[in-house]
Amino acid sequence: xxxxxxxxxxxxxxxxxxxxxDLTVPDGELVSIVGPSGCGKSTLLRCTAGLIRPTGGRLTxxxxxxxxxxxxxxxxxxxxxxxLFPWLTVRDNVALPLRxxxxxxxxxxxAAQEALESVGLPDAGRKYPWQLSGGMQQRVSIARALxxxxxxxxxxxxxxxxxxxxxxxxxxxxxxxxxxxxxxxxLVTHDIDESVYVGDRVVVLNRSPARVHADLPVSLPAVRxxxxxxxxxxxxxxxAEVGRLVRGGAKVAGAAPADADRGT
Amino acid sequence: MTAxxxxxxxxxxxxxxxxxxxxxxxRLLPLVLLIAGWEAATRASDSPFFPPPSQIVRRxxxxxxxxxxxxxxxxxxxxxxxxPSLGRMFLGLALSVVVGVLLGLALGRSEQAxxxxxxxxxxxxxxxxxxxxxxxxxxxxxxxxxxxxxxxFSAIWPILLNTADGARSVDPVQMxxxxxxxxxxVQRLRFVIIPSALPKIxxxxxxxxxxxxxxxxxSELLPGTSDGLGFELTNxxxxxDLPTIWSVIVLLxxxxxxxxxxxxxxxxxxxxxxxxxxxx
Numbered sequence: 079x080x081x082x083x084x085x086x087x088x089x090x091x092x093x094x095x096x097x098x099x100d101l102t103v104p105d106g107e108l109v110s111i112v113g114p115s116g117c118g119k120s121t122l123l124r125c126t127a128g129l130i131r132p133t134g135g136r137l138t139x140x141x142x143x144x145x146x147x148x149x150x151x152x153x154x155x156x157x158x159x160x161x162l163f164p165w166l167t168v169r170d171n172v173a174l175p176l177r178x179x180x181x182x183x184x185x186x187x188x189a190a191q192e193a194l195e196s197v198g199l200p201d202a203g204r205k206y207p208w209q210l211s212g213g214m215q216q217r218v219s220i221a222r223a224l225x226x227x228x229x230x231x232x233x234x235x236x237x238x239x240x241x242x243x244x245x246x247x248x249x250x251x252x253x254x255x256x257x258x259x260x261x262x263x264x265l266v267t268h269d270i271d272e273s274v275y276v277g278d279r280v281v282v283l284n285r286s287p288a289r290v291h292a293d294l295p296v297s298l299p300a301v302r303x304x305x306x307x308x309x310x311x312x313x314x315x316x317x318a319e320v321g322r323l324v325r326g327g328a329k330v331a332g333a334a335p336a337d338a339d340r341g342t
Numbered sequence: 343m344t345a346x347x348x349x350x351x352x353x354x355x356x357x358x359x360x361x362x363x364x365x366x367x368x369r370l371l372p373l374v375l376l377i378a379g380w381e382a383a384t385r386a387s388d389s390p391f392f393p394p395p396s397q398i399v400r401r402x403x404x405x406x407x408x409x410x411x412x413x414x415x416x417x418x419x420x421x422x423x424x425x426p427s428l429g430r431m432f433l434g435l436a437l438s439v440v441v442g443v444l445l446g447l448a449l450g451r452s453e454q455a456x457x458x459x460x461x462x463x464x465x466x467x468x469x470x471x472x473x474x475x476x477x478x479x480x481x482x483x484x485x486x487x488x489x490x491x492x493x494x495f496s497a498i499w500p501i502l503l504n505t506a507d508g509a510r511s512v513d514p515v516q517m518x519x520x521x522x523x524x525x526x527x528v529q530r531l532r533f534v535i536i537p538s539a540l541p542k543i544x545x546x547x548x549x550x551x552x553x554x555x556x557x558x559x560x561s562e563l564l565p566g567t568s569d570g571l572g573f574e575l576t577n578x579x580x581x582x583d584l585p586t587i588w589s590v591i592v593l594l595x596x597x598x599x600x601x602x603x604x605x606x607x608x609x610x611x612x613x614x615x616x617x618x619x620x621x622x
Contacts, residue, residue: 127522129518129521129522147521147522147524149524152522152523153518153522153523155515155518155519157515160516161515161516161518161519163519163533163534163537164616165616166533174523174525174529174533175523175524175525177525177529178523178524178525178526178529206615208615222523226523
């Protein structure tokens with residue numbers, strides 16, 4: 079379980095990105111975080127990943143405070159082409175973080191191959207990342223996160239730089255991974271439809287400095303598909319609601335319990 | 343212009359091998375013309391200071407390639423003059439690479455250290471290395487020690503500064519990835535920082551190679567030398583043996599070209615993935 083209380087961060091230049099943000103993510107939940115661009119979504123993710131030290135507030139993962147980068151956390155960055163190392167093969171890219179896990183070479187390779195199979199790239203191991211398309215490269219970085227077997231996976235606008243068709247495929251991949259691995263996932267996006275389609279819950283952030291503006295449960299069935307789910311009345315209702323909230327609309331009383339706002 | 347259009351015209355007709363051969367031919371053509379012109383001019387003038395290339399080549403063969411077949415025709419004199427020079431050059435270059443890369447990596451990853459030391463390093467780099475050779479003659483034992491020190495002091499700067507620059511400019515997303523997956527310091531160095539700095543390290547190495555060749559000869563021109571190509575040069579000069587002087591000069595040109603070509607080939611091979619990655 080990830081618990082964020084009163085998270086505040088101001089950068090060295092005085093820009094206040096987060097202002098007392100509260101968020102609790104129970105195990106196995108996929109939470110979409112959506113908000114206007116530049117609202118501090120990435121700062122929230124980077125604080126959670128331990129990549130930057132917040133100026134205030136408390137973060138705990140499974141009860142342990144997050145100081146540095148937690149051991150059982152993996153990140154999927156938006157910029158896959160810069161996050162994968164071009165001088166390593168796809169398999170070595172996926173296997174690299176496993177060196178920290180004290181596994182033998184054979185174990186690392188087997189784990190990498192298994193992860194590549196689960197993202198639908200069983201034959202890409204010997205290739206180099208730049209020999210693959212953008213969507214396949216992002217699959218590789220998802221495989222790298224999976225092979226690491228984290229208890230929390232953070233995704234920073236992971237489908238922001240791929241075409242629409244690939245984007246839908248990758249959304250389904252994340253849903254499938256989430257169902258199969260029961261992994262806790264925090265997915266940051268600026269795409270309203272995407273936040274509803276993949277999320278068990280959608281958290282809408284305020285315009286900068288970020289606080290939780292609204293927290294909406296998504297009561298769609300766990301198994302979703304691009305055509306059926308997107309025409310579901312509940313999906314249509316939610317995407318309209320999230321869209322309104324992202325544009326700064328006020329919460330409608332009773333529309334959704336916003337548990338994060340109770341503390342502030 | 344004419345050569346380029348000619349090359350394009352013939353390239354369309356031949357296969358890949360034929361194309362490569364023709365490309366080589368076109369590139370060698372100016373050299374062949376130059377040598378032919380040189381030969382004609384020197385024969386016409388008959389100056390003792392400018393022996394014709396044919397005479398230089400004969401002298402080179404007599405001096406260095408008249409040995410037995412089981413020594414690949416290298417003569418004993420080649421072993422006495424070329425080998426000590428090259429040995430010192432490669433020793434100096436190897437030490438420069440080891441020390442330069444290690445210090446460069448350390449500096450490149452520490453912004454403060456680099457900020458403090460960069461002016462000093464740039465200062466050291468711009469001192470013309472030959473001017474320090476007299477200092478090294480006093481500081482070190484005459485001969486190999488002084489010569490290797492001179493080579494190192496000239497070759498280390500481009501390697502060190504380029505490595506520092508390469509290590510400093512690692513892509514921030516790559517560093518964040520390494521951090522997020524908790525790679526250890528050694529793993530970061532081995533899998534992220536060094537590969538990422540390699541193109542710049544190679545650029546520094548190419549500069550260092552030509553400097554090392556210059557300092558190799560220069561340090562041998564000074565007193566206290568008993569072997570090497572520079573020694574042979576001063577020796578020939580004192581005897582006014584111009585064909586030998588020219589032979590050494592031509593040999594140095596050939597060696598420089600050869601080493602640079604080898605280094606470029608190695609670089610291309612190693613960096614092929616980096617380049618493709620940068621493009622894609």
